[in-house]
Amino acid sequence: MTTALNAMIHGRVLQPGNDDYDSSRSVWNAMVDRRPRYIVQCSETADVVAAVRFATDHGLDVGIRCGGHGIVGHAVPEDGLMIDLRPMGEVSIDARARRARVQGGALLGALDAAAQAVGLATTAGNVSHTGVGGLTLGGGMGWLARQHGLSCDNVVSFEIVTAAGETLRASADSHPDLYWALRGGGGNFGVVTEFEFALHPEPGLALTAEFRYPVTGARDAMRRWRDLNDDAPRQATYSATIADATVALGLVWVGDPGDGDAQVSALAEGLAEAAGPQSSAIERWSYVDLQRREDDIEAHAWRRYWKGHYFSELGDEVIDAVLERDGDDLPNVSLQAYGGAIAEIPDEQTAFSGRDTAFEFVAASKWHDAAEDERRMSAARRYAATMDRFANGVYVNALADEGVAGVRRAYSDAKLERLSTVKRHYDPGNVFHHNQNITPSAG
Template identity: 60%
Template sequence: MPGGFDISTKALRDELDGPLLLPGDDGYDEARAVWNAMVDRRPRLVARCANTADVAAAIRFGRTHDLEIGVRCGGHGILGAAVPEDGLMIDLTPMGAVRVDPRARRARVQGGALLGALDVASQAHGLATTAGNVSHTGVGGLTLGGGMGWLARQHGLSCDNVVSFEVVTAEGRRVQANAEDNPELYWGLRGGGGNFGVVTDFEFALHPEAGRTLLADFFFELDDAPAAFRGWRDLNATAPRQATFTAWVGDKDGRPQASVGLVWVGDPDEGRKLLPALRALGRPAAESVRELTYLELQTMDDSVEGHTFRRYWKGQYFSELSDAAIEAFLLRGTPDGRGEGLPAASLQAYGGAIAAVPVADTAFSQRDALFEFVAAARWDDPAEDEARMAAARRYGRALSPFASGAYVNVLADEGSAGVRSAYRTEQLARLTALKDAWDPDNVFHLNHNIRPSRATPGGPA
């Protein structure tokens, strides 16, 4: 490195309360590792921020030295954009504290916290808020893109439950965004992703939650699945808000199978009243009905979603689920639903409190979504990379004719076309104006980027 850069690095190290890591330092490789094992980039610097002042200092340093800036909270983004090659990674993971005020039913959550920490701290007081499906997801990334979870049909998306944000801007300023202070920024942070600054603190509304749940899955052979799926879809139309209908297709016991079912958050005995109708959909090859605590529900997929696999996915929203869409879902981009290395896929119901929020109230644009589709490929041999990604892309193309939009948190490598599919035209225009106001130089572009209006193709701004 040039000598001037070395001197400035020392100055930044002295300014930070948290450690500054360079290649070769203890902890550097652990800090740059994220959920998708395909991501193997090497930042020039990793600022492991201890507080908001550290974040501001790191942003100013990165801009002064013209470094690309990535921001890590949970590291679950499929592209691993938080890890910039030869750039500066602002690592928020040391900022993982959660403070709950049970009387006010509020949680203050630092920007590097994981969902599990929020769940545990809230459930200690019989409270909860919408917080995804996997406990080691980052609160920040999930919430800024919208934030689905098992409580969303009852209480809205994660972003709908944010009362206030603390943000460090592209200029290194610390600001508040809520209904009274910077209300337009508050609007954009609820669904617009990490485009407008680094959120270092969230204040969430919490809701009484006794912590009892019911999980039910009914498995069908592939030939029997279409009729079951059609009935499951029709039952979903009248499902109570405590129920989130779910479906899956993949390989089980060496052959393709599919399942329909639900996750019920509330009194399990009430949830069991829906099971006879699900059992009557056909002849399931197997069924699984389990009562779980809410914390068990939130962690049940943690081992499946571990950090050692190579990953790629495609996701879309459906505002309706036609018979043809069901068939395409079950076939997984193939003529007969069979083949080596096909991704598994899921459907998760929206509606309820999600749809009750007027679409203009937040940047999240897909309030009319009925189901979210995700095709997720997972493997461990680098030699399979191209084949696995090609299969997922083929599956995604097969579902595209039925799609009504996309979830920004599930976008992969679709680029600007993916961003356009995630937002309505009027909301994308409003987000662009917000980008012009808060980040006109596109400092925060390692994301599903809302480009400022003066940006030119081929560069960040």
């Protein structure tokens, strides 16, 4: 089998015992420690086709790796075949047409840098070492989303290798059902080997502001921060974090810095009406550096677990629940505002769900010692569960180990039915099931 696979692949095939095997099977979440039988490091689309056909011919589970940031580690199938797209990481920019062609193994930092070199950008997450593929197929929230829509909203076309080993181009005019499903339906429908993105003029200037409070004294300020978000310009994305006993209320501004200064001043004045912060930090960035700002915080080699929610409103009771931080080993919290261009796209236009979201909530823990696994995960589950009654869904990319119940939270019944129909057409045998899985409909 190994000889036959090597003969089909122009890239590299790794097996246990080979140099680079262990580093190649390691992903962002250090809790993931599975051993694929083969790791196929694809150098071109033909390698992906060959790998898919080989796996299906030999009954091997398939995982797809790009950035490897998925919290569950679906990219790493035990005793299966990992399709490693990282060698296919090129980004090419057509400045005149305002288009980017991005190979399936590219990271967000490569897209940001290439587009900004000609004064353009598209929505691309918040961490530069995230994979373009996983982010975009699930939706793709980022600091430009309130201005330009989600990452998936900016995809003009996809090149995809299906379960049958066929290479298709999906767009509004070609395989429109697949094009709809790929914009938010996750990696359920094949291996995307190229994304074509629409780009937008962006000056490359950014501003961040944080006003820090003790958790026990943040209630009124957080309510005021929420209210100020209602009238925020699209260049501003209101965000908050809670780490240990500190709440940071603030915003990220991408656009004209003079207008950003005015928005930060308005936020500072508004918060002062509630209570003055203990400290504040206002920083200026290039857009590319903004996109790298959280790279160290979200570094590889940590053990990780998280839980997520969508809130259609951040009511007083929700704020009180978020600030109730009794207990040990509690996860850090992030809140990020939606709205703007995200909400303006009709819900039925894409598989992505949650366009009526006001704020996305994520409770995330990271640690090094495996002996802490159950304690850390249990604390995150308990804390996030106190917010269950306020939630109206979840971002599919924020799902962890919820399984079928999580997928049902991420999509409406109508969208799940439609996604299952598309799945039946393009992957009737559920070859691509190492994901937040959508099963094929019965027909």
